[in-house]
Amino acid sequence: MKILKFGGTSVANVRNILLAENIIKKESLQNRIIVVVSALHSVTDNLIKAAEYASVKDENYIPVIKNLEQKHLELVKELIPVLAQSSWLSFVKKHFNDLEDIYSGIFVLGEFTEKIRDRITSYGEFLSSNIIAARLQHEGLDCIWMNSADQIKTDSNFTHAKVDFETTENHLKNFAADHKNQIIVAPGFIAMDQHGNATTLGRGGSDYTAAIIAAALSAHELQIWTDVNGMMTADPRLVSNAKPIQEISYHEAMELSHFGAKVLYPPSIQPVMAKNIDLRIKNTFDPEAYGTLISHTLPRSERKEQQSASGVSNMSHIALLTLEGSGMVGIPGISAKLFQCLSFEKINVILITQGSSEHSITIAVNEKEIFHAENAVNTCFADDIELQRMSPVQIETGLSIIALVGENMKNRSGISAKMFGCLGNNGINIRAIAQGSSERNISIMILEKDTRKAVNILHEEFFESEVKQVHLYLCGTGNVGSKLVQQIYEQNEYLMNNHLINLRIAGISNSRKMLFSDQGITENEFSNWSENSDDASIHGFAEEIISRNLRNSVFVDVTASAAVPDVYENLLKRSINIVACNKIAAASDFEQYKTLKNTARNHRCNFYFETNVGAGLPVIGTINDLVKSGDKITSIQAVLSGTLNFVFNNYDGSRTFSEVVAQAQKEGYTEPDPRLDLTGTDVARKILILAREAGYHLQFDDIENESFLPQECLEGSVENFYVKLIEYEDYFKRLLNNAQKEGRILKYTAEFKDGKAKVGLQHAAPDSDLYHLYGKDNIVIFKTLRYSEQPLVIKGAGAGAEVTASGVFADIIRSI
Incomplete structure (x- = not known):
């Protein structure tokens, strides 16, 4: 038996559902399968949005619900044959009538509880799975619909219900034994507590539903069908050269998904890992692609064995909370008290780090929970704070977590040095560090504005080390500047092939105009670059370089302007290398000259000006x-x-x-x-x-x-x-x-x-x-x-x- 789960993008519209249908038909020829489906794309978000409107007595909830109803009615009309549509159209209308009654109650009471949230959000998967099952039946397939809520039993922790695995496994085994159909379609995300109340398994819970079913029935394989070719070495929205990971262990996948790899919901791994069931991530829109295989077996490919890391993941909107004080040193139970306090308030701790001095402990939480966490901890330790044994908690917002993950990082020296070195050389300041004893994850916290740069730096260092991407910002387009650009274009292929360096002219400026392109200004674009450019100022040019925050950046001054060196120090402080043909800075006041040299050294970048004397002579x-x-x-x-x-x-x-x-x-x-x-x-x-x-x-x-x-x-x-x-x-x-x-x-x-x-x-x-x-x-x-x-x-x-x-x-x- 195989379990196939199709996410929201895979069932976003009729075209996508038909692609999923083809995959289902092909798999069902060789295996008995259970198909778990998510709600139609954006339906769950809109159900919540409408409830939030209703809870504040905003009648805008009505058109939101009407639009969702229409969306499902249109889906029925396009998927179900005309003669069979009537009953399914009535089915959709009946359940939206029920939803309207619930929303009316929210509107009247002005109350939107977690229990009600679970009730209304369960409709998305319930409706989509029924319609898709009906479609498959009308296509002549041996298909039956199964209500996951009847089979998966949980506690009453609404929105994040805990599964009763023993009862759930018995229910699922009985259903599978009683219904011999080749295809079973089930809604993801939804479950039921012992009192018959609707519960849900958390956002991303459809993956979890599929994993629970796979584990209960000891399936041969769990397939997660999504819109990408598997787990990637980094977020492709941040790293253009991110590559699919063909094979990865359960532990690596869990670490990557926990720290932001959205393609997989972290709890989904545990049930299949316990039963040693292979999990494969596939692309609905490219079904022939290999995807990512997640299993107990360590990665086997030769290329993988050579790599120390499997991927880089990132999580944004993170805040740090630090509790410190001399009253913590040598006192048992402080950490337990802190985590118990946060647990009681249902605040999830993402990362923990503590110095061996025991003087402080730092945790990372979601930014939207930080002030709630701050109040809870200050209240919990109020007596210690009043007696000055501890300080009130310190908070810092606007941060991201970057995690470097890989089984092959174990017992391999130099990984941390390589990671911190390449980040330091590019001016990335690390606010906190955490590394577990398993050695398969090194997590750091940095400023959120540095996320894209940091992820690209690490990806280049660990996955693209064969080619180094360099971003050049050229100030001055006179005789020397024009010749330099010509030489760069002529020599770049040689540098790429022989020295694994790829130069991009990412910005160019003269006294009047400036132009930027993160992907590089091409040779054709350079010939008339000023026609499509913005008005320039040297400080504006420098500020734009800093704001773009690209890795391996070099500012090149080929002017004789006395104004351009004014921006050197600020650029060096952001670890941007400077190459200057301009002699003004190196011949300026001695203290300023030394300041520039020291700034470059302190920020681990370079300030070179060989051509100040003797042109190209060394x-x-x-x-x-x-x-x-x-x-x-x-x-x-x-x-x-x-x-x-x-x-x-x-x-x-x-x-x-x-x-x-x-x-x-x-x-x-x-x-x-x-x-x-x-x-x-x-x-x-x-x-x-x-x-x-x-x-x-x-x-x-x-x-x-x-x-x-x-x-x-x-x-x-x-x-x-x-x-x-x-x-x-x-x-x-x-x-x-x-x-x-x-x-x-x-x-x-x-x-x-x-x-x-x-x-x-x-x-x-x-x-x-x-x-x-x-x-x-x-x-x-x-x-x-x-x-x-x-x-x-x-x-x-x-x-x-x-x-x-x-x-x-x-x-x-x-x-x-």
């Missing part, structure tokens, strides 16, 4: 490696401006200085205002950053800047700047000639030695490393304790959108 990374390995940098000599190097490499007297600068600007080696490069301010920032990374405490004002530009060239517009350059051509020629007379060339250099730094125009001799530096190349010469005689030299292209973008790209990969 300059800062080299300094970090030297310092970490115990070396000390004693001096730095460098050409750090690709712009200035290009200018002085091309200024040989055959063309004016103005023409060479204009060429540099045209080829993209300068800022729109070339004076930002030619004043040496940019070089001063770079040597400041290098000195700081080398471990020295310097401010920008400590850098000596020997500017070679006449003051008049710095005044007025860019056009005026070029006019002044022409006027001062003789001055620039003298600078050139003075160097040539010594057999040397002009180089704009930066130097750091003995704790002091300066930048300015130098005469480079032919035997100097600086002399043979061409085009836009940069060079950095380090002397350290280890490199004292032969310096460490880093040399290469130090400007250009391509190499700068590639340096930013490298920082992005390093940051994740």
